[in-house]
Amino acid sequence: MIEFHLVGEFIPLIQLLKATNVVQTGGEAQIVVSEGEVKCNGEVEYRKRLKVKRGDIVEFDRHKIIVK
Template identity: 70%
Template sequence: MIQFKLEGEFIPLIQLLKATGLVGSGGDAQTVVTEGLVKYNGEVDYRKRLKVRVGDIITFAEHKIEII
């Protein structure tokens, strides 16, 4: 599991995927989100501008990201 320390109130999902190195670009991040490959707190979520906050869990491929 990847633990990501949030610096502000939230981080957009696409930026989180880039910041953790799970995708190479913003375009790649948008693609995996729109294809339903990302789960937000256990549910598939298609919102590219989703605001991820402390306590959320993002799952992509075999990776889990915990926001702390």
């Protein structure tokens, strides 16, 4: 489990994946999102620019990111 401490109101989903090092590049983040490999709050998410906010839980490839 990864705890990500948000500064500001939100972070775009692809930036969150890069910031937590679960993907290596922004391109990789876009691919895994567009292929439906990422869940936000239990739902498969296809929006790359989804605004992830405090309290959201993002899951990808055995990683669980809790946004605080």
